[in-house]
Every structure is written in C-alpha cells, then in structure tokens.
Amino acid sequence: MPKGYTRTDRIAEQIQREVAQMLRLDVKDPRVRMITLTGVEVTKDYSHAKVFYTSLDGVSDTVQQGLEHASGYLRSQLAHSMKLRITPQLHFVYDPSIERGAHLAQLIDQAVASDKSLHSSPKAPLDHLLKEGEAD
DSSP states (O other), X not given: OOOSSOHHHHHHHHXXXXXXXXXXXXXXXXXXXXXXXXXXXXOTTSSEEEXXXXXXXXXXXXXXXXXXXXXXXXXXXXXXXXXXXXXXXXXXXXXXXHHHHHHHHHHHHHHHHHHHHHSSSTHHHHHHHHHHHHHO
C-alpha cells in the first residue's frame, strides 16, 4: 500500500516555502527578480534538491546564473531555518510548464475562433454539400 504523503514530500514543500521567502526578502541580486518557484524534488537521502522555477522574463541564462550564485547562501540559511541532519544541495531547474500551458491556451483560443468563423454561416457549408450530392 503506497504512502500518500511522505517525509520527503513535506521537506520539499518546506524547502519551497523557505527558499521562496528568502528569494523575495533576502536575496538582493537583480538577476533573480520576478521568478516563481513551481516545485521542489528532494532525493530520498536528502542530499540534493531540484528547485523548479519559472520566470516572467522567460528562459534566461542570467536568472540561472543568479540562482546558482545564491545557492550557497540559500543552503546555509536553510540549514538555520530547518533542523535537518543533512541540508540538501540546491539545483535550480527551469520549468517550462507555465509557458507551455500559455501556448496551449493560445492554440485552443485560435482553434475556437477559427471554428466559430467556419460555423458563423451554417447554411453555406450545407449548401455546398447538397450541391455535391446533386452532381452525383
């Protein structure tokens, strides 16, 4: 029987809350402004944590460099705020899911708009089909 909410899940959520707060309040690096943490995955031995983020600026090497530069500070602050035997090393990974979702929403909107334009005059396509049927 699988366990629903494991300790690693709770630690990952706590790391996400703590790192997000530190990025918002403590880190003064202008490269890491306007980012959102979308999730954290922690290894079973708590030695590594992947911190997934998205940025309003899109994919940017400067944001990644800023996060990597701040990772040591963030890890040391995590060690003080979370009482863990091992504080995980933070690895920042860009999460394109928000952009992908926006792109899919745009494609759906375009499909709906084109569908409405095709069906705005419903008799025209039917007349065309009737004319083809009479020719046979």
